[in-house]
Amino acid sequence: MHIGFIIASWEGMEPQKSSTLAIIKECIKRGHKVSILYTTDLTVRNNVVHGLIKTIEKMDKIPESIVSFHKKVTFQKRMTALHAFDCLMIRKDPPINPLVLNFLDAIKDEVVIMNDVDGIRKANNKLYTTTFHDPNNTFLPVTHVSGSKKFINKTIDESEAEKMILKPLDASGGKGVIVLEKNAKENINSLLDFYIDEDGDKYVILQEFIEGADQGDVRVLMLNGKFIGAYNRKPAAGEIRANIQQGGTAHKYTLTESQQRICKKIGSKLVADGLYFVGVDMIGDKILEVNVLNPGGITNINRLNKLKLQREVVDFIEDKVNEKVEKRIELEYLLKRLNELRE
Incomplete structure (x- = not known):
């Protein structure tokens, strides 16, 4: 499979913290072709959407260390039609230029895009929760x-x-x-x-203001509508923000039964909207945000629980691509039979 990642910057990645890099490395370990591209490298050539992609060159030996892997990766650049990808993952912090989604509209029927282009349009990270039906504020603040x-x-x-x-x-x-x-x-x-x-x-x-906010929040990672891991983000001294980018620290956490029920409640809607891999931020039993563009947390959850969540993500990618291929083959067969009957 050829799997692409739309990212902000390869050089700007922090290897030991990057969920994207963990997924990329897992793809490489499985023998998939992996490329990265930046939003500024999208273009249209003769009405076909292309990208100046950077494909990771084959490595004689994949380093065990994620830091070494990031450092030793070399790329081959070339202009490529985006429909040549089997899957594209959008892994760039919001906001995203709406024109990027317009480029991807041209290939969304041929390529598995995570998350779905139309789903991302719906799911501005901080407004998407308004589409959940919770008139009594049982799980929304x-x-x-x-x-x-x-x-x-x-x-x-x-x-x-x-x-x-x-x-x-x-x-x-x-x-x-x-x-x-x-x-x-x-x-x-x-x-x-x-x-x-x-x-x-x-x-x-x-x-x-939700009571308990001074103790931080919980980042829940959800894949295909089901939670696969969570951790507690605690703010630094003198801070209210628990985000890791703002100095927050990661701590082991087990979802309560009520939090699990809430995640299950919203899971089917996430899948229906094509939002397969998301990060849900919670304080207690209240959902603050649903992060759909570049949810992080894999490395922290892995470290705290001795897991390898990137394997589950790549398993899902492979399943979605195979599902799309099977549907395409089935459609081609039906069209062939229809033409034969007409003849």
């Missing part, structure tokens, strides 16, 4: 999204909560997340001026 400073101010004034979370809609990795305290109301307008522009093109999320 009270959440407001707006580009209006007037609305946000009114909502804060009307809230009985002493603390709320404010964060930009289009950021990732915990960037811009702050705790709003009602007794510091005089600072809120200044903050909103920073977050929301005059043209109304920037949106913010105002969310209830």
